[in-house]
Amino acid sequence: MPNNEFRIEIGREPSVQALDAAESMYSNNILLLIQKNSQNDDITENDLQPIGVLAKIILKLRLPNNNYKVKFKVTDRINVLNYESVNPYFVCNYEKCITLSSSPEREAILMKNVMESFSKNYNNFVSSADEILQTIRNGASADVLSDVIAFRLRGDVDKYKYLSELDVCNRLKYLLEDFELNKELTDLEDKINQEVKKSIDQSQKEYYLREKMKAIQNELGDKARQDEEVEEFRKKIEESQMPERTKEKARQELSRYASTSNQMAESGIMRTYIETLVNLPWGNQASVDNNDLKDVSMKLDSRHYGLEKVKERIVEYLAVKIMTNCNPHTILCFVGPPGVGKTSLGKSIADALGRKFIKQSLGGVRDEAEIRGHRRTYIGAMPGRIIKGMLEAKTVNPVFLLDEIDKMASDYRGDPAAAMLEVLDPEQNNNFSDNYLEEPYDLSQVMFITTANSLEDIPAPLRDRMEIIELSSYTEFEKFNIAYKHLLPRELTDHGLSDSQLKIEEEAMYEIIRNYTREAGVRELNRLIATICRKTVKDILINKTESTVITKENLANYLGKPRFFNNVSRPENQVGIVTGLAYTQFGGDTLDIEVTYYKGKGGLVLTGKLGDVMKESAQTALSYVKSHAAEYGIPMDRFNENDIHIHVPEGAVPKDGPSAGVTLTTAIVSALSGKPVDSHIGMTGEVTLRGQVLPIGGLREKSIAALRSGLKTILIPKDNERDLDDVPDEVKKLLKIIPVANVGEVLDYAIIK
Numbered sequence: 001m002p003n004n005e006f007r008i009e010i011g012r013e014p015s016v017q018a019l020d021a022a023e024s025m026y027s028n029n030i031l032l033l034i035q036k037n038s039q040n041d042d043i044t045e046n047d048l049q050p051i052g053v054l055a056k057i058i059l060k061l062r063l064p065n066n067n068y069k070v071k072f073k074v075t076d077r078i079n080v081l082n083y084e085s086v087n088p089y090f091v092c093n094y095e096k097c098i099t100l101s102s103s104p105e106r107e108a109i110l111m112k113n114v115m116e117s118f119s120k121n122y123n124n125f126v127s128s129a130d131e132i133l134q135t136i137r138n139g140a141s142a143d144v145l146s147d148v149i150a151f152r153l154r155g156d157v158d159k160y161k162y163l164s165e166l167d168v169c170n171r172l173k174y175l176l177e178d179f180e181l182n183k184e185l186t187d188l189e190d191k192i193n194q195e196v197k198k199s200i201d202q203s204q205k206e207y208y209l210r211e212k213m214k215a216i217q218n219e220l221g222d223k224a225r226q227d228e229e230v231e232e233f234r235k236k237i238e239e240s241q242m243p244e245r246t247k248e249k250a251r252q253e254l255s256r257y258a259s260t261s262n263q264m265a266e267s268g269i270m271r272t273y274i275e276t277l278v279n280l281p282w283g284n285q286a287s288v289d290n291n292d293l294k295d296v297s298m299k300l301d302s303r304h305y306g307l308e309k310v311k312e313r314i315v316e317y318l319a320v321k322i323m324t325n326c327n328p329h330t331i332l333c334f335v336g337p338p339g340v341g342k343t344s345l346g347k348s349i350a351d352a353l354g355r356k357f358i359k360q361s362l363g364g365v366r367d368e369a370e371i372r373g374h375r376r377t378y379i380g381a382m383p384g385r386i387i388k389g390m391l392e393a394k395t396v397n398p399v400f401l402l403d404e405i406d407k408m409a410s411d412y413r414g415d416p417a418a419a420m421l422e423v424l425d426p427e428q429n430n431n432f433s434d435n436y437l438e439e440p441y442d443l444s445q446v447m448f449i450t451t452a453n454s455l456e457d458i459p460a461p462l463r464d465r466m467e468i469i470e471l472s473s474y475t476e477f478e479k480f481n482i483a484y485k486h487l488l489p490r491e492l493t494d495h496g497l498s499d500s501q502l503k504i505e506e507e508a509m510y511e512i513i514r515n516y517t518r519e520a521g522v523r524e525l526n527r528l529i530a531t532i533c534r535k536t537v538k539d540i541l542i543n544k545t546e547s548t549v550i551t552k553e554n555l556a557n558y559l560g561k562p563r564f565f566n567n568v569s570r571p572e573n574q575v576g577i578v579t580g581l582a583y584t585q586f587g588g589d590t591l592d593i594e595v596t597y598y599k600g601k602g603g604l605v606l607t608g609k610l611g612d613v614m615k616e617s618a619q620t621a622l623s624y625v626k627s628h629a630a631e632y633g634i635p636m637d638r639f640n641e642n643d644i645h646i647h648v649p650e651g652a653v654p655k656d657g658p659s660a661g662v663t664l665t666t667a668i669v670s671a672l673s674g675k676p677v678d679s680h681i682g683m684t685g686e687v688t689l690r691g692q693v694l695p696i697g698g699l700r701e702k703s704i705a706a707l708r709s710g711l712k713t714i715l716i717p718k719d720n721e722r723d724l725d726d727v728p729d730e731v732k733k734l735l736k737i738i739p740v741a742n743v744g745e746v747l748d749y750a751i752i753k
């Protein structure tokens, strides 16, 4: 339409060339004509409407797709007279069309009607009214206004009729007609929308009412159910043996619960609380102990091989309990490496006495609330582990095993050890307070037993209240017997096998113990026996095997290649490498210490993750060697002109403790004097500056580990001679144990002259 500006994208090749020609030859003037059929791409002059417009190119932008975006300002209506050429673009002669008015009076009335109609409803008629309103305000003529409005008419309107009409009266009439049509369509649309909305409103209302009805029904049903439950709780509270004070609290809580709708969140919290109170064992809800000590002792014997001293201590402990008819005032604590039977002893004690057995692991507990529970004001509050255990026990006198008490940690959330103290202290534990419970709870009839891997890590005040019973590593012989007497029969039963269906030869069993496991206890051994059982069951079901015998030869078919090579050959004698004996919470172990030196300024380098005590031992050892250099044939300048490097391999394991003193000294002397060390000798002992060898701990564990790794002789501090009783006989038979009083003796034995 004339009197407008508009943008359009242009891509067809002839059109693009026409654009270029208009720019270069016709001062940006161009004719725009309408195709009769817009689907047709390949057009001739006959495909074009005769009336079009003359326009000026105002802006031409090239788009990434190579089309042009062009803005035109349309100035005139034109009528094409004839075409001069049609290739590559059309060139034609034209005349400008002059707008007329058939009747100025009619024009005025029509104009007034158009303005009225338009101003009432313009947003329905046109796409952007602002520019039109501006044109009206500027006092545009009927000619201009009709073009401006027609250009922007909404809907599916034939606009060519406006373009080709030269009488402005007709154009205004068309506008009024199109307005009317548009209004009818809009009304129709509104009506349809209204109807749709009405039907949606209706169904929404029904949905809402139905939901409401459901909620009411639920409420009525739940109330009946809740009433029933309240009655049941009331009965349980009255029958329960809880102290009168606690009972009163439970009653109060129950009446609050009864008057709270169970749609409310608090209702659930109250319910859980009341449930906890009535489910806890109270008063004399106790099991009756087996007081026949002989029977108890036999039961322990039948379940646990060896451990004579341990079992004896347990029986004594229980004897006191029977005599006094109350729990002894100390708590048993089994200390030892993993898999030596600490937990299972606890279970056996419970079984032998006929008490319930409860186990809670304290490993990693750092929050006091885990022991003592959370206050009920917290969302998801729960009682602590002790009360949870009692809920499980259902009797007031279970055997309660607190596992890994040495692995408790403390942080800003409080000190769990302090809470444990209250649990374990017989003076206090008849009034144990749990934050969740809010009422005191009597733990005095519970038999607490604790376990730990290392004694040092148990907080001192707790340790004071405990009777420590140490369990140590098993020797091969003990493991062998445990395997045949306990592990194998149990695994056979668990796998539904009879002892004629699976036999493990003794040689094979030793092979498993020596070359497939390296542990203080028997857990891995147990697992491997279970693996053999599993594979046997599979063979029986798939291959119809009648019976399986495991020999040393066919063992690898079941367990794969051996994982360790214990008791095989020791390395050759070397300079600067000495085997020490260590004692960790996982049992005894051997530890090679390496020393070397190189040009330097008399420095000392220590690597291998050593603790402070071990670093000091290294300093002391070096000072000792320096002061006795001459005796071992080490020239003094070897210290000054070199740096000495001490390395203890297996960097991931933190190592500490003074008992590596002799080993460090021997390694330094060997390295600096260039004399090799006997690789079949292991040693342990603290050394003073004067060279005196001081006693160490864990002799039994260390000697077992020494034998396990193929050492033939071990050097131990003279003062440890008294501990030789603890060393199992079969170890003493195979291992030469030499007590030494000072480092000089150690070097005499270890260094090869």
Ligand code: ADP
Residues within 6 Å of the ligand: 303, 304, 305, 306, 307, 337, 338, 339, 340, 341, 342, 343, 344, 345, 451, 482, 486, 487, 521, 522, 523, 526
């Ligand atoms: P811990 O608590 O010391 O880590 P467990 O009590 O869990 O060890 O024992 C691991 C397994 O070894 C258990 O199946 C247990 O029955 C068995 N076991 C350990 N020592 C003996 C033993 N002396 N006699 C019989 N079975 C034992």
